[in-house]
Amino acid sequence: MRACLSEQMRCADEVSIKEFSISGIVLMENAALGIVKEIEKEIEGGRLPKEGEASLICGTGNNGGDGFAAARHLASKGWRAVVFICGDEKKITGDALANLNIIKKLGIPILSMEDSNIEALDIMFGRSHMIIDAMLGTGFKGRLKGNYETIVDKINKQRKYVLSIDSPTGLNCDTGFAEGSCIKANKTVALGLPKIGLVINDGPYYCGELAVCGLSIPEQAYDRVGISRYLTDRDYVSGCIKPRKAHGYKGTYGRILIAAGSKGMEGAGLLAAKAALRSGAGIVELAVPLCSFDAVRGVIPVVITRGLTDDGEGCLASKSSGEIMLALRNASVFLMGPGLRTSSQVKEAVFDAAISCNKPAIFDADALNVISEEPAILLQRPESTIITPHPAEMARLMGISTGEVQGNRLEAAESFAKKYRVIVVLKGYRTIIASPWGETRINPTGNPGMGTAGSGDVLGGIIASFLAQGMSPMEAASCGAYIHGAAGDRAAEKYGQWGMVASDIIKYIPHTIMDIGGK
Numbered sequence: 001m002r003a004c005l006s007e008q009m010r011c012a013d014e015v016s017i018k019e020f021s022i023s024g025i026v027l028m029e030n031a032a033l034g035i036v037k038e039i040e041k042e043i044e045g046g047r048l049p050k051e052g053e054a055s056l057i058c059g060t061g062n063n064g065g066d067g068f069a070a071a072r073h074l075a076s077k078g079w080r081a082v083v084f085i086c087g088d089e090k091k092i093t094g095d096a097l098a099n100l101n102i103i104k105k106l107g108i109p110i111l112s113m114e115d116s117n118i119e120a121l122d123i124m125f126g127r128s129h130m131i132i133d134a135m136l137g138t139g140f141k142g143r144l145k146g147n148y149e150t151i152v153d154k155i156n157k158q159r160k161y162v163l164s165i166d167s168p169t170g171l172n173c174d175t176g177f178a179e180g181s182c183i184k185a186n187k188t189v190a191l192g193l194p195k196i197g198l199v200i201n202d203g204p205y206y207c208g209e210l211a212v213c214g215l216s217i218p219e220q221a222y223d224r225v226g227i228s229r230y231l232t233d234r235d236y237v238s239g240c241i242k243p244r245k246a247h248g249y250k251g252t253y254g255r256i257l258i259a260a261g262s263k264g265m266e267g268a269g270l271l272a273a274k275a276a277l278r279s280g281a282g283i284v285e286l287a288v289p290l291c292s293f294d295a296v297r298g299v300i301p302v303v304i305t306r307g308l309t310d311d312g313e314g315c316l317a318s319k320s321s322g323e324i325m326l327a328l329r330n331a332s333v334f335l336m337g338p339g340l341r342t343s344s345q346v347k348e349a350v351f352d353a354a355i356s357c358n359k360p361a362i363f364d365a366d367a368l369n370v371i372s373e374e375p376a377i378l379l380q381r382p383e384s385t386i387i388t389p390h391p392a393e394m395a396r397l398m399g400i401s402t403g404e405v406q407g408n409r410l411e412a413a414e415s416f417a418k419k420y421r422v423i424v425v426l427k428g429y430r431t432i433i434a435s436p437w438g439e440t441r442i443n444p445t446g447n448p449g450m451g452t453a454g455s456g457d458v459l460g461g462i463i464a465s466f467l468a469q470g471m472s473p474m475e476a477a478s479c480g481a482y483i484h485g486a487a488g489d490r491a492a493e494k495y496g497q498w499g500m501v502a503s504d505i506i507k508y509i510p511h512t513i514m515d516i517g518g519k
């Protein structure tokens with residue numbers, strides 16, 4: 001599913017209205033119907049009573065207009081709808097005014113949020129079974145002004161069921177951050193497309209459950225605006241996970257070479273290898289420095305192991321790159337980095353391999369740490385490349401602070417992907433997968449329990465596996481992040497976020513793939 005910036009949504013609305021003659025009032029009506037449909041789902045799920053009192057807090061823009069229209073539909077379904085207008089009623093124009101006039105004629109109670117009424121709000125809100133936040137949507141900028149902050153704080157204090165229309169009031173729909181007070185909703189019904197800020201950073205926390213109401217805006221309108229950011233969903237992933245061919249054999253599903261490990265860091269490569277096999281790779285070969293060879297040989301009987309020349313101090317020697325190239329002749333995909341450490345000889349081996357390997361490759365962990373000394377090396381890569389940095393690695397690659405990366409995750413991933421022509425998988429809460437050609441995907445799965453040693457190695461293995469089985473690099477990176485997070489969510493259900501470890505994520509990869517449609 002696509003996700004967009006508020007300005008892009010405004011343009012798509014405009015294209016629908018002007019070029020496809022879907023008038024604004026129709027869009028607003030569709031919004032109201034969609035909102036009521038989502039409320040009905042809450043009633044079916046027992047989270048709301050069938051009927052009761054609904055307080056609709058409406059602003060003076062079109063977000064408020066959606067609220068006026070929703071009040072009418074709720075009233076027709078037996079709810080006692082009470083509308084509160086925030087701000088100067090005289091500012092209401094166009095479709096919003098048309099809807100306000102209808103509810104006036106219908107006799108739906110409308111109260112103005114003048115300062116004098118603010119104190120009475122606690123009593124009014126206290127009576128309601130549901131509060132609908134139709135104050136501000138994509139037109140909101142900066143920090144809440146005027147009465148808004150007080151009203152938002154009062155609503156949050158009530159701990160009533162809150163449904164936000166399009167966006168929780170106070171949330172910046174583009175950045176996913178709130179500068180001041182912000183509605184903490186139970187559910188947010190995004191209109192048209194989910195705005196980027198609803199799905200990254202603090203957005204999901206304020207939105208609660210996210211539902212999307214398409215408004216009947218045609219896909220052509222989004223194409224016209226050039227919206228190329230997506231929230232990866234189940235349908236996308238199940239479309240990429242194709243049934244295995246009846247006549248397929250191990251060679252059909254790719255052969256992965258993993259160059260990983262150093263003395264004492266043997267686990268990283270083993271985790272990646274096991275994750276690759278558990279997500280369907282045909283053959284996995286794990287190459288480690290000779291000093292680590294005995295520690296990995298036979299640990300996973302189905303993994304082929306190979307020793308590479310070491311530097312006598314527990315790491316890869318620079319000349320191991322020749323041996324890696326030899327091993328790569330038989331491989332279809334290369335994964336390099338987990339647990340390598342960052343000596344100058346490792347750097348040479350990584351640089352040589354990066355330049356010489358003409359197979360699709362994934363660079364992770366320490367490979368990225370040495371590449372960050374000269375990221376331009378990535379431009380010399382002859383074939384499709386995926387890098388999987390966590391925020392600190394991304395910061396090193398870009399020469400900025402981790403805080404700067406985390407404050408602008410989308411921009412960081414997208415700008416690096418374009419500059420160095422690689423697919424960037426910026427890990428962390430809501431992993432971002434950015435491509436050099438402008439397609440970006442945001443991953444919705446995963447949980448804080450995945451912040452555990454080795455979890456990133458598992459991701460590298462899954463991505464390598466999908467790549468080896470024929471997915472495009474962008475599909476492999478996006479589906480890899482999705483399956484990794486979803487397996488992590490299952491592991492968290494079983495062991496809890498506190499207790500789960502990386503190997504638990506691997507345990508749930510097969511079930512997660514089966515659940516998504518893989519046989």
Ligand SMILES: NC(=O)C1=CN([C@@H]2O[C@H](COP(=O)(O)OP(=O)(O)OC[C@H]3O[C@@H](n4cnc5c(N)ncnc54)[C@H](O)[C@@H]3O)[C@@H](O)[C@H]2O)[C@@H](O)CC1
Binds near residue numbers: 060136
């Ligand atoms: N045709 C359209 O454009 C459609 C728009 N829709 C709805 O319309 C919304 C966008 O409507 P608008 O563009 O009118 O914008 P909004 O209704 O989101 O907000 C506009 C108002 O916000 C005020 N505002 C901005 N920053 C503020 C701040 N920091 N503190 C206090 N007030 C602030 C502005 O003064 C303005 O009055 C969407 O979120 C969606 O809910 C839907 O009805 C579908 C169709």
Ligand SMILES: Nc1ncnc2c1ncn2[C@@H]1O[C@H](COP(=O)(O)OP(=O)(O)O)[C@@H](O)[C@H]1O
Binds near residue numbers: 365428445452
């Ligand atoms: N709060 C979170 N929500 C979702 N995923 C998370 C969260 N914290 C960590 N992860 C995921 O866990 C993995 C951690 O990887 P990384 O930091 O490289 O660990 P390691 O280096 O120990 O293997 C990444 O895929 C990341 O996206």
Ligand SMILES: [K+]
Binds near residue numbers: 135137169
């Ligand atoms: K809102």
